[in-house]
Amino acid sequence: MKKIATLSISFILLSVLLFAYRMYNKPHTNVTESDAYEDLSAAQLFDMFDKNEDSAMTIFSDRVIQVTGTLLTKDFSNELEPQILLKTDNENGFIRCGFKPNELQILEQLKDSSNIKVKGICKGINGDDELTLLVDKDVILSSSIIIE
């Protein structure tokens, strides 16, 4: 009887430890393997954040989404995270997509003004009305990949 109890407690302890270990080492969201929560245009996405940031954060933040838009420019100035900008209907508003450095070759082939679809994790809108030097605003996607 005592042996069974010891074995049961050991099994439970091991299970808890294994669960804790797996949680501690759980991987980051894999954008490639994740289904997109929403598929929308760059203009629609920016507009939602611009009109009501709190509401858009509740809907989109940390979600994998697909965004279609016109490539405005490529920004490879930070080699740790190459980035691209998608146009929106707002001249001071953009969708900024950050990529892992191993995506650089694919990004280099993109042509400005081409229509592209990007999948990434939405992080929110950067820029602040009170900061006069930073008047433009970017909705940020991270760990992005090019879909088409």
Place this chain on the structure above:
Amino acid sequence: MKKSTILFLTILSFYAFMNHGGGIYKTNTGNISFYSHTPVEDIRAVNHKVKTAFSSESGQLQFSCLIKDFEFKKALMQEHFNENYMESTTFPKATFNGNIKSIAAIDFSKDGTYSSEVIGKLTIKDVSKEVATTGTFVVSNGVVNAKATFNVNPYDYNVKIPKMVAPKISKSIKISVDSDYTHNH
């Protein structure tokens, strides 16, 4: 004759302005990292999409970055940081609004290394506190690299850390800033 003189002076002023490099220097790809060291655990995270700009005339310097865009090695740490401590859905941004004190001593038209005191207000979770540090500015081929470090106490910014995990999080978190600015014509 008079018209041509005005035209000449206008062109001369334009070139003088361009060579002086006056105006706004900006980047949207700045780096901010933080490092918390305790005997129990070291925690690091980095953000590569920091929006920042400064005026080479007034010395005004501003930063804005998304809290959710800090990347941790461990996904669980990133999750706890955002959900439990920073409440980053409610308080999505950290901003800095300050001044480069010795801006006049920096010659943006000439390659060189300069240092200056930087003072301003750091706002995290809607709490603003004054921070001061010494920044290093390296001018090279028209690009200005700025680096600075300073320490913050998370408790000063209303970051609530449960007692159980408090030994794992330093009360003096080192913030490092590293950005390459280009002239925004």
